[in-house]
Amino acid sequence: MNVASKVSQTAGKHSPLEEEIRKLPIPVTSVFLGKDGKIRPAAFRETDKTLVCKGHDRIAQVFSKTVSKSRSIILEAVAGAESSSVTGKRVAVLFSGGPAAGGHNVLAGLSAVLGRGNTLLGIKKGPKGLLNSDLIEITPQNVQSILNLGGFDFLGTDRTKIKSPQQFEQVKATIVKNKLDGLVVVGGDDSNTNAAMIAEYLEQEGVDCSVVGIPKTIDGDLAAGKHLPISFGFDTASKIFSELVGNLTQDAASAVKYYHVVKLMGRTASKITLEVALQTKPAIALISEEIAEKDMSLESIVDYVVRAIVERRKKGINHGVILVPEGLVEFIPEMRRLISELNRVLAEYESDITDLPSLEHKKEFIIPHLTAASAQLMASLPDEIQEMLILDRDDHGNVKVSQIETEKLLIEKIRYRISEMKRHPDKFFGEGKIPATPQQIEDFKKMSLSTQSHFLGYEGRSSKPTRFDAAFTFLLGLTAGSLVLAGKTGYMAAVTDFDKGGRILGLPLSGLITVETRKGKEEFVIEKSLVDLDSPSFGLFAENRDRWAGEDLFSSPGAIQYWGPTSRQIPIIVALDQDYPDFGTFDLGEEKEIKID
């Protein structure tokens, strides 16, 4: 066969790597293995641990059926009886929200544990497909073709939230129509909250269908301490971002002229940024949670960054990498206030503002309605950011915070500050300010600051899963399937103890949920797991960052490996915060070639 034919044959997910990784074995925790070494469902026993969040009294009222059933007790998987085998069950699975690496192995795990005796169905295009009853049967051949591959493309996904009574009825209709005994929801905090609500609703309606959630999100903010160290997809995404950031640190030191300012996807939490910083040791990494804790202003963040740039410059280094978490803006208290005032003004005077012909007119109208501090902050922002704050609104008329180009905002502010320092060095250098010799100040005045901005996000969501994420998700699928077969509802599948064979848990979803009041309305949410400033991972970062800022000490962790000595790494922050002995390897059981038939 010639090269042209070989290339043509790679179309449709048959690249050399895709062909090979389909064959990779996957570790299986012992509770899922029969004496014959074959995969079979686990059974569950109650542990002596319960799981509840603050405000649980209210949760126990709203989720009365599921809470009284689970009594908030964490379940642990144990080997099932050799003889028992449930058959005839129909289980449907859906993806919800943004893709994360490993989703397809969840399907594989489900398919493997359900076996021939039960039926696995896939819901197309996320929760929307659940409403519309858009289901297909997933065959063993399907699963074999997507094993270890990335993306959610086998089923698709969307972000529909199931909220209205009518929607819940549609869900019930789909479940009844398709005779579903189980519904597995692969999603983030919102989707798992939704799963808990569906579980409760079905119980109240007397529909016998187990609802089980699976913790997915590259952001890593869906986690439960020792019970669930991290969500799936985080390892893969943070490794891809680390590869790219590592390359940029090396490129910065090679081209010796750029500061690369890199915004990293990850929504609210800065966990991805923290992990990437520990992997790559950039000149600067901003952690939103710390900025909020210290009540830092935008100007004080700029201070901090510029001071590092100046100190590096004094050592002859005029390049580096600056990491910015996606959610930063919402953690700067003064920006939060400004945005909330803007949301209020824009709602209150919607038609006035819409009618005004130009951006300038709109600004003129809005400014007097802000507090003085917010007006001053608004006026200090670059034009494009002001424009975005005023013109880009979401469906509820609110500022689209996630769309704010924080990396460009910071670049503008840093450039402006540096030009100011060049014009007025006396204001910035000297005693009690930045120490510098006259020669260093002269050098600084000759400095030119070249910047490149980057946003890393989509390229990290649909990669082929790392060996760790591939194993983790397969086990989550086995767990969810086992929970359904055991008739459990309102649980989230969880895997923990990545360092010693894996421990399989069922976490009562209602125990993860808390109640918040938003705009006077009660909202049920799973509390986001943010960067804990007292954690070992943040501690290690805080301890080392000045050293990394002071000189080039980057490391470049490179591309995700599927074979060889570095292919079994887990996230550094997980190893640190779970007190594992190593981040270079994991143990989730005996490796098995996966043949689904």
Next chain:
Amino acid sequence: MNVASKVSQTAGKHSPLEEEIRKLPIPVTSVFLGKDGKIRPAAFRETDKTLVCKGHDRIAQVFSKTVSKSRSIILEAVAGAESSSVTGKRVAVLFSGGPAAGGHNVLAGLSAVLGRGNTLLGIKKGPKGLLNSDLIEITPQNVQSILNLGGFDFLGTDRTKIKSPQQFEQVKATIVKNKLDGLVVVGGDDSNTNAAMIAEYLEQEGVDCSVVGIPKTIDGDLAAGKHLPISFGFDTASKIFSELVGNLTQDAASAVKYYHVVKLMGRTASKITLEVALQTKPAIALISEEIAEKDMSLESIVDYVVRAIVERRKKGINHGVILVPEGLVEFIPEMRRLISELNRVLAEYESDITDLPSLEHKKEFIIPHLTAASAQLMASLPDEIQEMLILDRDDHGNVKVSQIETEKLLIEKIRYRISEMKRHPDKFFGEGKIPATPQQIEDFKKMSLSTQSHFLGYEGRSSKPTRFDAAFTFLLGLTAGSLVLAGKTGYMAAVTDFDKGGRILGLPLSGLITVETRKGKEEFVIEKSLVDLDSPSFGLFAENRDRWAGEDLFSSPGAIQYWGPTSRQIPIIVALDQDYPDFGTFDLGEEKEIKID
């Protein structure tokens, strides 16, 4: 040792991957191996092939000394005599231009072949260091620490062109002062032209120093057919871009709502785009060389893209990936004319235009000075692009073509066209236009087009080299060192026959150079190796692209592997155009553990 200590120890390029890949063996072509299996310099013999470009008569005048010495004959390496060993030579090496993966292995190859008997020096920060005599000695320990690692950071690089008589004198001064017997220039087309000039100058000045070039550029546009299939760094960069584009194709099909428009670095040539397209099979890939050949207008490019989007939509696909080569704008003939007119007007009326207070005033002034066709094109461009064309100038006052955000220009034009089609479907659908049923037109009117723009570039330049680039660059270092020790000057090191053990050549640099007249001035340049529309690689793309546009047939080649079954791939376009039997592997000789001492 606990995890915190382990993480701290990874600082300064000691990530687990970096530690392991330093140990990877590298293949060595037999001409560099003695009977004892150890590396030693090759000798060179003249082949029966000469290398000349068009206008060689003029080249033979300007490069009279080096041309008469080389007689434009290609040299081939042969095993050196077992007994011969040159010692006491001092050889300096510099990096020039943008980083490319494998530069450090060039140093390793040089160090290995020079051995203990000679001295290897590194010139810091590129050609600037050559002017300033900024040299360090490179020790075997240095080399061992950067073996197989990415970046140019061990020496740094810059883009200084050596042009003025004074600069040539400075080069001579550095060479004399440091008693250099050899100068190795690692660079792209400009830098290698510069190397040829330095070689000629030193000959004319009677300075006995061999100057040898090494073909580096991720763009892949420095190549010489069968004699040099590709430059180093192309394989690594195109594999990183393919990884990311592959992830985006998978993400697009998962999230089922975005078109990702990806601009790919690669300056003038579209080779990177072609390679990435063959690796990933995106919905659309634009190839600049074809657009120029067909004299396509901006509007006709938009036509082409929109038609593909509409056809996909008719099949229910509202997502995909569109690849755009960095150099596109310069290949659209009407854009080229506009830019050249703008350059003329901006030069002629510089002070008028500078004095005008606003962009609107400047536009008002400029438009009447353009031809009607260019004025119309200018007016059709989005505001930001017009602003960039008028306000962003390089040091020579010219439009900064490489800064034009082509991906955003295309997005704007596509969005506008689609909204026009929704408003006036009769103009676009129907007989002789886009065929569509009334239902398909109604569906189309409901379509929302969500786009995300990306620019991939810096993250591909300083990655750790692929196994192929690591081998290729080590051999280029061995070749350059051998050429210097053999007293050859004015050659470029080359490696070919990647499929059968490697063949080592010395290409006379003057044979790669042609003469162009730019602004009435004679300029010497190495002709860029662009995408050949008659090549097998373009042919395969052209044959398949409609199929890839019509449905999701993407493949996702994944991260670069250093171990395992997919770690030895070479660029698809190289395998196709060189008529190799496979792109899945290469043969550049026997693998050796590299111990430099």
